[in-house]
Amino acid sequence: MKVVLSLGSNLGHRFQTLQGAVDTLFDAPGLEFVKASPVYETDPVGGPEGQRPFLNAIVVAETTLAPRTLLERAQGVENAFGRVREERWGPRTLDIDLIVVGEQVSDDPDLTLPHPRAHERAFVLVPWSKADPEGVVPGHGRVAELLEAVEEQGVRLRDDLKLQRPD
Numbered sequence: 001m002k003v004v005l006s007l008g009s010n011l012g013h014r015f016q017t018l019q020g021a022v023d024t025l026f027d028a029p030g031l032e033f034v035k036a037s038p039v040y041e042t043d044p045v046g047g048p049e050g051q052r053p054f055l056n057a058i059v060v061a062e063t064t065l066a067p068r069t070l071l072e073r074a075q076g077v078e079n080a081f082g083r084v085r086e087e088r089w090g091p092r093t094l095d096i097d098l099i100v101v102g103e104q105v106s107d108d109p110d111l112t113l114p115h116p117r118a119h120e121r122a123f124v125l126v127p128w129s130k131a132d133p134e135g136v137v138p139g140h141g142r143v144a145e146l147l148e149a150v151e152e153q154g155v156r157l158r159d160d161l162k163l164q165r166p167d
């Protein structure tokens with residue numbers, strides 16, 4: 001099954017955190033790296049005033065794992081990078097969201113698939129469209145079409161930064 005993950009960081013060494021997350025996510029069996037998007041610097045959406053901009057990227061992978069197992073893997077990596085959960089949409093060293101897992105659809109609040117806000121977030125759609133132009137959000141449509149409906153201002157390519165394949 002194809003998995004699309006969104007990675008974001010707006011505290012600490014943001015790029016090292018994203019690369020470390022990519023390396024750690026693929027350290028265990030069941031998840032195979034396919035591609036990472038370019039890295040974008042993005043204005044914070046929601047949350048408190050005055051947050052630093054995020055670095056955001058999308059990673060496309062193949063998996064044999066159940067969605068819940070993937071969520072546990074992602075949360076384990078977030079915790080390993082010292083994420084402190086305080087206020088909703090507040091600053092974080094690392095946030096990993098499951099955007100889509102195959103064709104799976106779920107409205108479980110602990111794991112909603114596809115991610116309930118992905119289809120309206122430029123910081124997801126812009127990098128995703130570069131890594132995977134054929135991408136689809138089940139129930140919402142093609143990434144390329146969803147992108148036409150969002151404001152891309154506030155999402156800037158950082159072509160000085162490039163995520164490497166996991167080591």
Ligand SMILES: Nc1ncnc2c1ncn2[C@@H]1O[C@H](COP(=O)(O)OP(=O)(O)OP(=O)(O)O)[C@@H](O)[C@H]1O
Nearest residue numbers: 088089095096097098099109110111112113115117
């Ligand atoms: N598709 C999903 N990917 C990741 N977490 C999810 C998903 N659906 C539901 N969750 C749940 O959301 C909870 C809160 O996640 P988190 O604190 O990372 O939210 P957030 O990143 O601040 O906001 P947002 O959900 O808008 O991205 C997690 O504990 C997780 O169980």
Ligand SMILES: Nc1nc2c(c(=O)[nH]1)N=C(CO)CN2
Nearest residue numbers: 008042043044045054089123
């Ligand atoms: N620019 C940007 N804004 C956000 C982000 C993010 O990754 N990038 N993540 C959020 C919660 O997941 C809320 N707001």
